[in-house]
Each structure stands twice: as structure tokens, then as C-alpha cells.
Amino acid sequence: MSDARSEVGSPTRLTVLAGPTAVGKGAVTSWLRENHPEIWISVSATTRKQRPGEVDGVHYHFVDDARFDAMVASDDLLEWAVVHKQARYGTPRGPVLEALAEGRPALLEIDLQGARQVRERMPEARFVFLAPPSWEELVRRLVGRGTEDEAERERRLETARAELAAEPEFDAVVVNHTIPAAAEELIELMRS
Template sequence: MPPDRPARLTVLSGPSGVGKGTVVARLRELYPHVWVSVSCTTRPPRPGERDGVEYHFVSVEQFAQLVRDGELLEHAEFAGNFYGTPRAPLAERLAAGQPTLLEIELQGARQVRQSLPDAFLVFLAPPSMAELERRLAGRGTEPADVIAARLDRARIEMAAEGEFDAVVVNDDIGRATAELVGLIEAVCP
């Protein structure tokens, strides 16, 4: 039987390198009842990423078709690649009353806020800019110029923290994950 009302969507956003993916991976392990939306991207998979798990990896042409067909709730370009959230699976989970999490960048979070004003937006913040720089460099997946661009963008994103309903500082992965789940469960009874 469907719930009396759909669950509220929780959106997790924050600067690149803050640990969104790590928090979400921990959440998937420890709190499997929370459904995590899988975004589409045109970027190539990083080592260990699997199609349909971390992302749906698509071509630029496939992504453009999804946009044309209105199949994405939000979409954005970031660091030369496109990202977007498939609309249908998200709507199905929310209608079924399942706690639902969407991990996206600031531009996408703003689009979600416009189209779904009841969405609960959570900003994942680094303990400091120095720590964020260390994390980005420590990935070893991008050249120095890309890291510099991500840090410039991070400064802009950090200034948007006030647009969010809650802020979680990622200084400890376990604590940050538990705090995020507490926020999800508070808005998705």
C-alpha cells in the first residue's frame, strides 16, 4: 500500500573533493534502506567505478537525447563533463515513500530547489579549504590545472552554503554519514 504522502527528497551537495562520494558509499553500506539516485554522466569512469552503481556512464549524444526528451530532473556541466539525474526512478521511489538521496553539484541543487521546492538540501562542507585542497590533490586522478579550477569553483560553492537547509561538516566520515542519515530520517518519516 502506498504511503499517505510521498517521501521528501534529500539533496546532498558540496564542493568537489569534500567527500560526497565517500559519504554516500558509507551510507549505502550502513543504511541500505535509503535509496541513492544514480546520476548519468559523460565523464569516463574512475578506477573501481561501475556503470549503474556510481553513475550511468553515457555518451555526449545519449546525454543530449535525455535532455531533449525531458528525462532529467536536473543537469549541469562540470569540469568539461555533463551530469544529470534521471527523473523516473526518483519519482517512483519518492511515490513509494522510500527515503531518497540525490548527490549533485550546486548548479543541480539549485535546479532541484526550483522544480521541487519541498526537497531538503544538505551542504557537505570541508573542515577547511586547506583540507579540501589536500583531498583533491590526494586523489591523483586529475592534473594540477583541473585541481586549481576545482578549488576556484569550491570557493564559489562555499559561499552558497546559506542556500541550504542544513550543513554537515565532513571532518569524520562516520560522524558525517550518521548526521546525514539523521537529517534524511527526520524529513522522511
């Protein structure tokens, strides 16, 4: 990688943000998108159903199983995984490489399985774990968003327990007490 300088102030380096379900990864990245447009944020492809308020190409690239299979077969994804034993999610490779080549600070917001794959392919990336203030707060946030039924909440909480145990695999941890504070702490890590 070249020694291109980003507007954040450090050599361009991919940052990977992961953490358990309902910890606020999407909210933190949305805040960054609105307040730090110099940061390029990857848009994942997914086979899950589009939720109310989500915009295709902004929140996710919503694709069917056949399109996702084609992306996997042609190695168009930097990483991909089955999440919550249901939908598949993946990071399109081309846009990530383009952003880094342009010298832009780049951020991937992905799940634990994807972060592990990116570590194998791009070990020079910075890996940041977004943690909840407590287990009780994580459960409150998941229930409070009201986007999953009881069975889906239980499936996600089961996944979250395993995801929380992976915290030591990451280079840094940001506790999401509030979205702006967590986002600013993430910016500081990207600058370091």
C-alpha cells in the first residue's frame, strides 16, 4: 500500500468495525456518514429482507440468493458469512480497494465472521470491537428497536454471546455508551 495521506491525518489504512448484534454498529456508521463525509464506508451486500426505512445501495445492497452466489463464485467479495443462521452478508471487494487506492480513510462495518476473514486477507487493517456498556443494555437495545420477533431476538442473543467472547481478537475496543462519543473515539483510533 502506498503512503498516501488521508484527510483524517494518517496513512490510509482499512478499519474494520465489528461487534455483537444490536450494539449500534449501524448507528455509529450512520453518524460518521453524516458528520465525517471524508470517511468512505463500505455498503455490504445482503440476502436479508429490506427493513422499513432502508435504502438499497445506501444501507445495503439487497440481492437475491442467485446474485449473491454469483458474487461468491467470481470472488467479488472481500468477505462473506451467514449471519444469525439466516441471511448472508458480504463486502464487495472492488469499492474497498478503490477507496484505499484513492487515499481515503475506509471503514467496514461487519460481523465477527467477516472480520476474521478480512484479518486473513488484509492483516494490516485495524480491527475495532464495538462493545455494549453491559449485557443488560444490549438486550434492552435489541428489544427496543422492535425489528425482530421473539424467535429472531433469541437467535440474535445467542449469537451475541459468542460475539462478545471474541473481543480479545481485536486491536482496540470502543464501548458504545452514546453514538456520538463512540463515533468520535473510532475517529481517534483511525487517526492513530
